[in-house]
Amino acid sequence: MNWNAITAIYRFEMARTFRTLVQSIISPVLSTSLYFIVFGAAIGSRIEQVEGVSYGAFIVPGLIMLTVLTQSIANASFGIYFPKFIGTIYEHLSAPISFYEIVIGYVGAAATKAFLIGMIILATAHFFVDLTIEHPVWMMAFLVLTCISFALLGFILGIWAQNFEQLQLVPMLVVTPLVFLGGSFYSISMLPPVWQTITLFNPVVYLISGFRWAFFGMADVSLGWSVLAILSFMAACLLTIRWIFRSGYRLRS
Numbered sequence: 001m002n003w004n005a006i007t008a009i010y011r012f013e014m015a016r017t018f019r020t021l022v023q024s025i026i027s028p029v030l031s032t033s034l035y036f037i038v039f040g041a042a043i044g045s046r047i048e049q050v051e052g053v054s055y056g057a058f059i060v061p062g063l064i065m066l067t068v069l070t071q072s073i074a075n076a077s078f079g080i081y082f083p084k085f086i087g088t089i090y091e092h093l094s095a096p097i098s099f100y101e102i103v104i105g106y107v108g109a110a111a112t113k114a115f116l117i118g119m120i121i122l123a124t125a126h127f128f129v130d131l132t133i134e135h136p137v138w139m140m141a142f143l144v145l146t147c148i149s150f151a152l153l154g155f156i157l158g159i160w161a162q163n164f165e166q167l168q169l170v171p172m173l174v175v176t177p178l179v180f181l182g183g184s185f186y187s188i189s190m191l192p193p194v195w196q197t198i199t200l201f202n203p204v205v206y207l208i209s210g211f212r213w214a215f216f217g218m219a220d221v222s223l224g225w226s227v228l229a230i231l232s233f234m235a236a237c238l239l240t241i242r243w244i245f246r247s248g249y250r251l252r253s
Contacts (some may be wrong), residue, residue, distance in 0.1 A: 005097040009105025013079050015112050025117060026152030028067050035063050036128045036188055039185060050187055052216065053216050058131035060122070060183030061212040068118045069086075069150050069204075071177060073171050076110035081161055089251065099245035103155060110151035111144070118143050131215075138223075139214035145230045146207055150175075152237035155242050178204040183212075188220045203229055 021066070041061055047055045094101055123169040125131055133139050161167045182204035199205055199222070210226025213219035219226070220232050244251070 001102050004098050005095065006101050006105045006108070006249055009092075009102065010109045013075075013106060013109030015118075016079075017109075025113075025120070028117055029120050029124060032067050033073065033124060033128075034064050035059075035066075048219065051162040051218050052220075052250070054129065054220070057131050058187075058212075058216075059185050060125045060129065060131060061215050062117050062145070062179075062208055063125075064121050065204075065208050065211055066176075066184055067121055068114045068146055069175055069207075071117050072110055072114040072147050072150035073154035073157065073175060074167075075113045076107055076151040077158035077161065077167050077171075079106045079110055080155050080158035081164075081167060084159065084251070093251065095143055099241070102245075103152075103241055107148065107151045107155055110154060111147035112148040114151065115143060118147070133215050134217045135214040139211065142207070142211045142214055142226075142230070145234065147209070149230055149237060152241065152253055154233065155225045156237060156244070159244055162250070168249065178202055179208075183208050183220055203233065206230070 036056070036059075039055075049055065050058045080089075083092065157167065157170055161169075181197070181199065182202045188199045188205065191199060206221055206226045206229035209220040210223055210230070213223055213226070243249070
């Protein structure tokens with residue numbers, strides 16, 4: 001394992017974050033704070049509790065997931081797309097490093113950024129609501145796995161995209177709606193039976209449910225299904241990336 005190459009890619013990507021601190025860190029945190037104000041204050045005044053948890057606290061895991069998912073994808077997709085756009089990706093491909101090391105560097109940096117944002121939002125949430133975490137180890141595990149998994153997805157999208165508009169296509173038209181419809185701001189038990197069944201086909205439900213269980217000990221689906229869902233998604237992304245580098249899809253043409 002070429003740790004020098006991994007460290008170089010990782011440090012370069014992290015340095016880009018601190019050069020664009022407002023866009024990378026402050027902007028998503030402020031956006032999430034507005035969600036706390038609008039949903040926690042306006043809607044929370046009408047919905048006092050959801051399954052014994054105050055509504056303001058109930059939406060915290062969903063808001064963290066919403067931001068972490070989108071930031072993981074955005075950071076990883078832009079990180080690998082820009083070298084492809086300007087042509088420096090060929091330096092990586094011709095260097096004596098494996099595609100595993102390239103992925104670890106870019107995905108590791110993107111996941112780190114998303115994780116930091118998630119932790120900042122979690123700390124910010126304490127200014128708005130009283131919040132306790134029943135299973136902190138599981139909470140950290142779900143957060144780390146989610147950051148890595150969706151950074152892998154972002155890496156795939158960055159290679160697939162042929163222009164900057166396509167970088168935003170999947171996050172805006174697919175991921176964000178799935179998060180909003182995946183129980184971020186409500187429990188799926190509040191839905192009619194038919195819609196509860198339909199919602200279970202939304203993979204994001206399992207991520208949010210497991211993450212919320214780590215906070216409050218309550219979930220819409222079992223913990224085992226949540227863990228299986230995130231691990232299966234990660235495995236699928238890794239296999240896709242392996243195929244991309246072996247076939248040269250949109251890298252060597």
